[in-house]
Amino acid sequence: MKNQVQLITYVDRITNAGLKELKALLDDELQGLFGGVHLLPFYFPIDGSDAGFDPIDHVQVDSRLGNWDDVKRIGDDYDIMADLIVNHMSAESPEFKDVLKHGKQSAYWDLFLTKDKVFPEGLSEQDQAAIYRPRPGSCFSTYTLADGSTEEFWTTFTRNQIDIDVHSAAGKDYLNRVLARFDHSKVNLIRLDAAGYAIKKPGTSCFMIEESFEFVDKLAKQANELGMTTLAEIHSHHMTQVEIAKRVDMVYDFALPPLILHTLFSQDCQALTHWLEMAPRNCITVLDTHDGIGIIDVGPMDGLRGLLTENQIDNLVETIHGNSKGESLQATGAAASNVDLYQINCTYYDALGQNDLDYLMARAIQFFAPGIPQVYYAGLLAIPNDMDLLNNTHVGRDINRPYLNREKVQQAMQKPVVKALTQLIKLRNSSPAFDGRFTMASAERTLTLSWTAADSQASLTLDFANKDGLIILLDKQGKETQVSLSKLLAQA
Known part of the structure; x- marks a missing residue:
């Protein structure tokens, strides 16, 4: 897996077309930005009750997008991540x-x-x-x-x-067929979707119990034998992520998005630095995804302390609702037909009140934090909350699942904040320092994240009080380059 920024996207929602058009977009407008792409469910059908996460046929590409040969062609040039939907399949199957x-x-x-x-x-x-x-x-x-x-x-x-009975012979055969199809189609990264719910046992929570860890461990090893890397998708207490990281190749750092928001809102980086000291190093970092902004990942659970207190979480949630002018409130919890209540449905850009510099600071923290960064298509293009889509579908998550096309992508890439973000992505991809050792230093309202390799260095110093960040790069020839986030944005 390349240590470069990856794109997360629905095939049709970014292109208004299929896999061939997505490949063209990656090779043209998005050239040089992404080492890999997470193709959100492209199975038949892509427009079920949960935007593809309820497959009727998990081994069939929706014909409106193309076929498995089109998937292979993307895999010729990019890492491909695909979802192994472990827990369930469609009632229409x-x-x-x-x-x-x-x-x-x-x-x-x-x-x-x-x-x-x-x-x-x-x-x-x-x-x-x-x-x-x-x-x-x-x-x-x-x-x-x-x-x-x-x-x-x-x-x-x-x-x-x-829900699938993953212990049954039929359940095992089903998952085996999906893995075999992935292996044949150059899918080299497997996202284990909802794996934490797959094992049910009387007298337990039926979520991330010990048998769940064993199941994930076995499934990960099975994928590894086929040459595939596994990523576990689990929203839970932060120590669960630490534990599951020992069982799979990679985990999501779902605590990072709310912690970055908390840090920018409060100008206090204590909770963020506490987490970065213990966070798994074999992780994928995100700010936004096709789901909402997770809150459970930083909160208390079952008597265990969270990374944020309940008061801090309340302030975080209320600030997001305020910054989005109440739009996130319309898409969250009982206000819309959500399948979960542990997240805030809102674009990350709107969670920050569409403040371009704050958004650039958030992305810089993500890129300098340990792990391989993924950027969601709507976040890449700083697309605001899609209230028209939300009002049409009444599905909370649709607020951050816009339908675009190539022309809209081209237009969005002319925004100063998007131009600045693409420069940050290229910086993250090009510096070999990110293959080295991570260190961190913090003061009352400043934070420095540094990477040091044998022949290069990269550091990010953030001043939360004065709202700016400074990147310093040192290459193997000893040449130093300084990049101010505020100037990067002003010059875009």
Whole structure:
């Protein structure tokens, strides 16, 4: 995996077309910016109830985007990350429809998880209360079979996403087929989507229990044997990320986005530096993704202290709502049909009140923090909250899932903040110092993040009180280059 910035994008939402057009965009307008691309679900269909995360056929490219040969062509020049949707599949899949038609006589009955499989003696109130769920209400959905009987299937996220029994032979075969398809199509990075929910056990939270760690460990090793790198996608207490990092190749640093916001809002970098001292080094860093801005990742959980106090989290959330002029409030929690309540739905750009310098400082921190940075397509182009899309779909996450096209991309790349950001990306990609050793120093309202390799150095010093940052680069010839973030923005 290249130690360069990666792009996160839906194929159709950035191009208004398919995989061939995305390849052209990467090679042309975005040339030199990205070493890899995370292709958000491109399976059939891309427009289900959860924007592709509810596949009817996980091994079929949606024909509106192209085919697996088009995926391979991107893989010829870029690292490709794809989602292995571990926990569930669509209720519209042929397999589940066969279950509804034939019940327990279906060849696919064992593929799906029912309440009875986990709780054969019945679900007690105590068991029910223990289950951790990312949305309110029951984690089961009742379906009527063709013979008139009913069955309660486990649906962690939405009614249309039926949980897989990953312990069954059918479940294992299903995941094996997806991995084999990835291997054949030059997908070399696997994002284990919702893996923390895949294992259910009576009397537990059914989320990131010890058996979950064992499952993720085994799945990661299986992918490694095929030459693929695994990335675990888990929103939880920050120490869970530290622990899971020992089991997989990479984890997300989901604590970083809210901590950077807290630091810029409060001008206090204590919580951020505390986290960077302990954060896993084998991580992918993000500020924004196709999901919202995670809050659970910095908060307390099950009696464990968080990276931020409850008061600090309240202030963080209220500041985001204020900066976005209340738009994030319309897209978050019970205000929209969200599948979770642990995040704030808002673009990162709007979370910072569309302040270009603050946004550039946030990206600079991300790029200098340990890990390989990913930049979401809407964040790359500083696209504001898409209130029209939100009002049309009433899906909270759509506020940060805009539909663009090549012309809109070209227009957005002329914005000063985007021009400055692309310069930061090129700087991050070109300096060999980021392959070296990371160090950090902080004072009351300043923070310095430094990288030192055998023949180069790179440092970022941030002054939160005066709102600026200074990058100093030293190459192997001893030549020093200084880059001020405020000047970089002014000259863009």
